Amino acid sequence: MSIESILGISETLNTVLVLLIIGAFALTALRLMKGPSYADRFVAIDMLTGLAVAACALTALTTGRSEFLDVAFALALIAFVATAAFAAFLERKVAVTDDRFRDNGKQKANKAAQQEAS
Amino acid sequence: MVELIALLVKFVGVGFLLIATIGLLRFDDSFQRMHAATKAGTLGAGLVLIGTMLSKSSLDSTMMGGMTLLFLILTIPVASHLLARAAYLSGAELAGIGDADDALRDVLKRPEQPIEKQAERLDLQGMTAAAEADIATEVPVSADPVLCDAEKSGFVSLKDVVAPERVRFAAVGDAAPKLARRAAEFAARTDLPLIAVVAVDTGYVDATDNSTETMRLIRDKVGHWLPDLRSLSDDLGVSVELVYEEGDAAASMAGVGDVREFLVLPTDGWADHGVGVATPHATKQPDGLLRVASMHPGPTLYAVDVPRAGPVTVLFDGSYDVWRALDLALVERLWTATELRVFGYVDAASRAEIEQRAADANTPVIFADPELTAPDEALLPEQMVSDAVAVILPDLPRPLRTRWYGTFWQDKISPNWRGDVLVWT
Known part of the structure; x- marks a missing residue:
């Protein structure tokens, strides 16, 4: 296969790349649904935005519209803020849940002490 | 030639992205998944961007692509560090690492169980039979007859x-x-x-x-x-x-x-x-x-400021918070309650439990007609609270300001009602 013939079908190849990325989207969405922990879901969302940036760049090529690169840039910006917000949310959730469960811990300790005494 | 290199770079990039997603699916815990997603993912997205810049080879797309690339490289380490820290603090599972190998063990405080598991246990209504049995055995049965009937009723004391x-x-x-x-x-x-x-x-x-x-x-x-x-x-x-x-x-x-x-x-x-x-x-x-x-x-x-005697109304949603608040009110006798009124959907088991606890506290209890709904701008229907001295709520009305555009916050519980509000959030 000559270089020219490969370049001749580069449009088609770009479309193939987009299809591959769609496959990657599907796999990531699977992890997003499966979880099981909040952290897993947030990592999957982070990955989704990374994939979206790549998909935008490829769309800019297949459609010939360079505005899609601006979209990719905006997505990269938003992804950072979103991940930071998710992390903050997760830490705060820990603090809240922790407070509620501190007393269960105490109870367990008390029970253990009682058992030792008896 | 540039075209060919561009194509190659894009293919390698998409390959890395695919590998990253496969890693995201197949690795065992959140941290390993994060390792796949952030490292291979950034490299993949970066390579695709470089390939696009090479293919387009115009100044504005090179500028935009370059800025995106720079931004990705700058922010992804920070973002994933934040996320990893939050994941660790949330007690996410560490697959294949024992407590002894955990280098952060005594540095950062974290719960023994992931918070999702704890949240399941908080949810009294959606409790599975297994979790119920688990709690029933864990709560020590004290001499107090009012609330410690965990084994009999299945409810947590x-x-x-x-x-x-x-x-x-x-x-x-x-x-x-x-x-x-x-x-x-x-x-x-x-x-x-x-x-x-x-x-x-x-x-x-x-x-x-x-x-x-x-x-x-x-x-x-x-x-x-x-x-x-x-x-x-x-x-x-x-x-x-x-x-x-x-x-x-x-x-x-x-x-x-x-x-x-x-x-x-x-x-x-x-x-x-x-x-x-x-x-x-x-x-x-x-x-x-x-x-x-x-x-x-x-x-x-x-x-x-002035204590009164009268009915007490509960906005019941089956949550842990409301059960706790209700228990506190009945056991400590916060109010001289002439009657306990329960508004909200109460399933048969909760209903029996509330009746039991109210009977132990010598308080008559009535349940609201299931057809009864609260008006739009209030949490409780007027006939439930008009003469109540206190209400027990799962949460305070939003926004959390005592006055919002001239409306006093208790008006959102029921218009013109004033009294004690007990919450446990």
Whole structure:
């Protein structure tokens, strides 16, 4: 296969790349649904935005519209803020849940002490 | 030639992205997944961007692509570090790493179980049979007949969890001395120590034109009723610890966050203590009273200054918070309740349990007609609360401000209703 013939079908190849990325989207969405922990879901969302940036760049090529690169840039910006917000949310959730469960811990300790005494 | 390199780079990039997603699916724990997603993912996205820039080879797309690339490289390490830290703190599972190998073990405090598992246990209604059995065996059966029937009923007895060890009272505004007496009477009746907190919101003071003068006014005002608070200990024979704090008033009122602290707050006012100095440097009047409940992990009572006897209404949603608050109200006899009214969907098992607990507390209980709905702008229908002295809520009405465009917050519970509100958020 000559270089020219490969370049001749580069449009088609770009479309193939987009299809591959769609496959990657599907796999990531699977992890997003499966979880099981909040952290897993947030990592999957982070990955989704990374994939979206790549998909935008490829769309800019297949459609010939360079505005899609601006979209990719905006997505990269938003992804950072979103991940930071998710992390903050997760830490705060820990603090809240922790407070509620501190007393269960105490109870367990008390029970253990009682058992030792008896 | 450039075209060919561009194509190659794009293919390698998409390959890395695919590998990253496969890693995301197949690795065992969140941290390994994060390792796949962030490293291979960034490299993949970066390579695709470089390939696009090469293919396009125009100045504006190279600029835009270059900026995106730079931004990705700058932010992804920071973002994934934040996320990894949060994941670790949330108790996410560490596959293949024992406690001894965990290098952060004594550095960062984290729960033994992932928070999702804990959240499952909080959800009393959706509790699976297994979790139910788990809790029933864990809760020690105490001698108290009212609440500790865990084995028989399948419901968690919360008495050991809720019993307050201290009463904390936050003094705000003119109603403070009267309300302090209520808090002290409760402390005396339950034989608990009382902490009276006088907080001054320095944020408010700083937002006034002449902060020195405002501070003097507030101190003057507080100075007037401080002796009243002191005399409580002699009158009622409770030990009163007086705390005066200037700074973040909401945090001072909420205390250090002890679940066993029973917090008594007024229904109105704020730590400007009603001196009425305008705040040209702030957009709104300072108002943080309703936020205090969410900062305090234990029970919070927003109390009116005169205790009355009458019905108590519960907005029941089956949550852990409402069960705890209900237990506290029945066991500690917060109010002289002539009747307990339950509004909201109550399933048969919860209904029997509430009837049992109310009977043990000698309080008649009625359940609202299931057809009855609350009006749009209120949490409870009028006939349920019109003569109630207190309501127990799963959450305070939003927004958390005592006055919102002229509407007093208790109007959102039911229009023109005033009384005690107990929440445990």
